Amino acid sequence: MINKINKPTIHDIARALKIDSSTVSRALNNSPKVKEDTKKIILAKAEELGYQRNLLASNLRKNITNTIGVVVPRISRHFFSSAIQGIEETAYQAGYNVIICQSLDQLDRERKIVDGLVSNRVDGLLISISMETIDYNHLEVLKRSGVPLVFFDRHCQIPGYSSVIIDDFKGGFDATEHLILKGCKNIVHFSGPLEVEIYKKRFEGYQAALSKYGISFNSEYILSSRLMEKDGYECIEKLLEKGLEIDGLFSSNDLAAIGAMKYLKEQDIKTPEDVAIVGFSNEPVSRVIEPSITTIDQSGFEMGKLAIDLLLEHITNKSIPKKGQTIILESKLIERDSSKRK
Template identity: 60%
Template sequence: MENNTITIHDIAKALAINSSTVSRALNNSDRVSLKTKKKILDKANELGYQRNLLASNLRRNKTNTIGVIVPRISRYFFSSAISGIEKTAFDKGYNVIICQSLEQLEREENLINTLAANRVDGIIISVSMETLNYDHFDGLKKNGTPIVIFDRHCDLPDRNNVLLDDFVGAFEATNHLIEQGCKNIVHFSGPKNLNVYRNRLKGYKAALEKHEIPFRENLVLNSRLMQEDGTKLAEKVLRLPESIDGIFSANDVAAIGAMQYLKKKGIQIPKDIAIVGFSNGPTSAVMDPPLSTIDQSGGEMGELSANLLFEHLNVESVKREPKTIIVKPSLLVRESSKKRG
């Protein structure tokens, strides 16, 4: 007999007892004696019976599974967030289905539909760079499936958010560069449609304003902030008419690409150009020189997102009140920005 075809009826037949008794024993019912339970469990193990948890959960209209969608699992921030989510879910007795959109709207839409078809109890998502509308969330709302959006803000009504204070992080990074003596600071920014990058740009501008340094539009360079983008942006930096002495990058990945290119061109970091990134990925600490950065607290944001989702799983959909949690970032000063020691 194939293991995956074993049913309670097979166990009942092998023991010559009623199927309902087998079912009660496997569900640890008090209506079955300990002696009979042991006999049934021993036979179930002998035959290789595996309980169909999916069918059991669906009967209860609950799967004890949540879905997580992130742009890229390979990004340290998102892998840290996933770790925090999974740890919290495991402690609550939940399984996690992890997906990545690869920054593509169509893929994100397909993943939402797939998770809904698999009857997940809730979804935690950081939306893709291409996500400009949210029609694909409509089905989840109609079904009463709770959603928590983390890291990247989006304009969904009645949404639950766990967001970083990107403005403060960018302000601290830029302010630090200015305090190190930088006056011509380039900002590597991301896609303008994402609030996360708009807020980091606002923080950059606010720090300049505080120190009465004029904002110059040509010193804001936009890209998707991949490592190859950092290389291309560094090329542009060296062609600018201003003598650039600082770079604030909206992520570590582009900052690292820029550092590698600038070093090949004989630029000394931080003596010639000081650099600060954003996210505190593991590579940032082992660069030469180590990269100053803003710590996004990925693990903490993941745990907060999961706990917020579980709060809403325990409340009827009509009584759920949307909630936003703001996480404070912190500046980690390393050698890449220490112009003044």
């Protein structure tokens, strides 16, 4: 009798049909060593008994799990949720499950997440690094483990790993040039940590635009933070308390731009008449806030799809390339009311 409490096994099927369990196993794995008529009988009995294959055990024997790990700073950010949508859609079609984790922009948390995903034998990893990630040892370990890795959005310059990124330099340049063409000359820049490549590139784009139009660079106009809404509020407050003259703001994300705009409203400083603002990332809230925020779009969904395609290619090839591939997406400035000066 089959134990009603436990799930039926190949041995239960073998006993019911009075054949070897090895024959049942081969049939369930579609082995050519088993005749088609025998396969049909075994599959019919397996269905009758409610047998379900242990895919996890089977895959582990083959050293695969059909699972991909995805690490992002914050799932709540529209850009990352859009990227995850693109990743999941493509992964599902390819027969992979996705484990999504968030570092909350903390290096220690990121390290533990990566260690956990590798321990659970994910077939590959997609990661957008935290703001604190300037030590890459926990990612270098993946090479020794043979786990393919692809960066998206925030990336590291580690030889052999591929990246899918936006043209952050061009995004920073276009945002700053847009403000200059609107008549701004004293342009503040809110940056994330400049050790992180994307913020470094956006800052360099800002500098290049100032240089092109003969505007002197002023280091007092550069403030680095974690780019939360409260950071934008506090940063613009500090600048104005210093008595600095400001007529433009380029923020490396929309949230900090919104924080700055809230403080300006409280001080009865008008946007864009007094201070024109450009954000980055095209968060949904940037369309509905008053005034709506001019921003740089990052194409999250497309970036996610390209990143997972690249990772699946590495997984299929079963190798980590000596020289990684970098895909750079075009940035796009979306003009809204926060920079429409007369």
